[in-house]
Amino acid sequence: MTRIRFSSAPGFFLGTAAAVLMLAGVSVAEAQSARSPAYTAARAAGQVGEQTDGYLGVVGSQGADIAAMVRDLNNQRRAVYTGAASGKSTIQEYAFTTGCKLIRDTRPGEKYQGLDGSWKTRGAGAPELDPRCP
Amino acid sequence: MTSFELTGTVPAARSPAMNERRDMIEQQGQIRSGRRAVRAARMAGLTVAVSGMVGLGGCIQVAAPDKPIVIELNINIRQEVVYRLAADAAKTVQQNEGIF
Secondary structure, three states: OOOHHHHHOOHHHHHHHHHHHHHHHHHHHHHHOOOOHHHHHHOOOEEEEEOOOOOEEEEOOHHHHHHHHHHHHHHHHHHHHHHHHHHHHHHHHHHHHHHHHHHOOOOOOEEOOOOOOOOEEEOOOOOOOOOOOO | HHHHHOOOOOHHHHOOHHHHHHHHHHHHHOOOOHHHHHHHHHHOOOOOHHHHHHHHHHHHHHHHHHHHHHHHHOOOOOOHHHHHHHHHHHHHHHHHHOHO
16 A cells, blocks of 8 residues: 555655654754753752863762763763864863863853862852863 | 082981991091081981981982973873864864763
């Protein structure tokens, strides 16, 4: 039945396929761009914080789920840093530069690592940044 | 006075090991300033070992400035690279918002 319909109406088939591809593309883009609800909540609650080295850290003692999530995100970050740094810099330098931006982009209430290594809560003003940050 | 004693502490720095052989050194007619340094240390109530440590500390302080600065810059974060990467890093964060 369907075969007959497709062969008799190729234009419809192509249109449907294009629509499906577009939908798939949008959903993939959304998956890449949006933080997971768990990650968003952990950031807002100050359970995780941005470290100066460009990776996430667990603030204080948190549950195993938080630790696993941070480990997973850091693995993904390292992969991104590794790919992006190739031919330009060391992975450490790329991660550090990104970390500067991530700390600068923290929102009030979120945690970040200060110059002395301790966790700071981002206030309304500028965060403490490493003097080497651009 | 003090500066003479400091320059003369090269033999004094060795002297902790030679503490018991001090008489022998004196017989051999070592440099006067070294003996003076030893005497000054004793007069100040310090042991010869302490004066030797002070002498060594002086040597390390002179040598220290050469060592760390260049090495640290090379191994850790290179400033000019960080500045060059800033725009690139911002783009990377934007493209991978889910993990940042």
